Amino acid sequence: MNSENKVAIVTGSAGGLGKAIAERLANDGFNIVVQDINNDLLLETEKEFKEKGYNVVSFKSDVSKQKEQEELVNFAVKEFNQLDVFVNNAGVDAVTPFLEIDENQLNKLFNINVFGTVYGIQAAAKQFIKQNTKGKIINACSIAGHESYEMLGTYSATKHAVRSYTQVAAKELAKYKINVNAYCPGVAKTKMWERIDEEMVKYDENLNPGDAFEEFSSAIKLGRYQEPKDVANLVSFLSSEDAEYITGQSILTDGGLVYR
Numbered sequence: 672m673n674s675e676n677k678v679a680i681v682t683g684s685a686g687g688l689g690k691a692i693a694e695r696l697a698n699d700g701f702n703i704v705v706q707d708i709n710n711d712l713l714l715e716t717e718k719e720f721k722e723k724g725y726n727v728v729s730f731k732s733d734v735s736k737q738k739e740q741e742e743l744v745n746f747a748v749k750e751f752n753q754l755d756v757f758v759n760n761a762g763v764d765a766v767t768p769f770l771e772i773d774e775n776q777l778n779k780l781f782n783i784n785v786f787g788t789v790y791g792i793q794a795a796a797k798q799f800i801k802q803n804t805k806g807k808i809i810n811a812c813s814i815a816g817h818e819s820y821e822m823l824g825t826y827s828a829t830k831h832a833v834r835s836y837t838q839v840a841a842k843e844l845a846k847y848k849i850n851v852n853a854y855c856p857g858v859a860k861t862k863m864w865e866r867i868d869e870e871m872v873k874y875d876e877n878l879n880p881g882d883a884f885e886e887f888s889s890a891i892k893l894g895r896y897q898e899p900k901d902v903a904n905l906v907s908f909l910s911s912e913d914a915e916y917i918t919g920q921s922i923l924t925d926g927g928l929v930y931r
């Protein structure tokens with residue numbers, strides 16, 4: 672294995688936090704595989720990154736399919752010969768009162784946020800074991816993995832499950848020198864929060880567009896909402912040798928919102 676040319680996969684990286692994470696890891700010197708289900712946006716991001724001089728390839732797939740997570744890892748290894756970091760970033764949201772949670776919502780959110788993360792951990796870990804190298808797996812959790820939010824019940828439950836799988840995978844995979852951690856962002860202005868705000872406003876006649884986002888953000892002690900680069904900074908650290916002695920942790924990066 673070539674320690675000069677480390678390779679990272681970032682799922683859900685056509686936009687939002689995943690794109691910022693992929694760009695930061697590229698600047699850290701990683702060869703990057705960007706992955707997303709949104710092919711148009713994915714190709715745009717790949718083109719933009721290539722123009723910036725990053726060593727990047729793209730793979731369109733659905734993280735909720737076990738076989739496609741395996742194919743993603745195989746693709747990375749075919750392109751770059753090895754895998755060092757796998758970031759399970761892809762995720763989806765849903766906003767409803769508890770009494771309106773239905774089968775479709777449960778299936779969609781658990782399939783992508785939870786099953787997708789499990790399949791990603793498995794595919795990456797099997798590759799690290801085959802390579803006989805250390806490896807780092809980093810999952811997208813959330814403040815909602817530490818605290819359960821009204822109107823975000825299913826989403827919060829999926830992020831609690833991600834925290835749980837992060838712990839158990841860290842325990843079981845430690846013997847292979849695989850670190851498994853998670854990042855827990857707070858409130859970042861991505862497409863996800865645009866959708867959450869839009870839905871929350873629909874359910875509350877006292878809210879105007881932008882109010883739900885402002886309400887959540889107003890509790891942040893450092894006085895500003897999260898930028899994608901704040902999240903990328905943490906993922907960069909968790910991907911580095913400096914994080915070698917950290918495993919099983921779901922680390923908050925939220926500007927002072929949830930205290931654990």
Ligand SMILES: NC(=O)c1ccc[n+]([C@@H]2O[C@H](COP(=O)([O-])OP(=O)(O)OC[C@H]3O[C@@H](n4cnc5c(N)ncnc54)[C@H](O)[C@@H]3O)[C@@H](O)[C@H]2O)c1
Nearest residue numbers: 683687688708733734761762811813856858859861862863
């Ligand atoms: N934005 C926030 O404030 C915030 C806070 C805490 C945690 N998070 C978590 O961070 C991660 C990224 O969030 P974001 O705000 O960038 O979201 P986003 O919606 O802006 O981007 C998510 C990306 O994932 C992709 N995706 C969705 N389903 C997919 C699938 N089945 N397979 C592959 N790709 C898929 C989307 O196409 C999109 O490009 C998510 O896991 C989210 O839960 C976000």
Ligand SMILES: CC(=O)[C@H](C)O
Nearest residue numbers: 813814815857858859
């Ligand atoms: C979207 C998210 O995870 C938090 C609730 O901001």
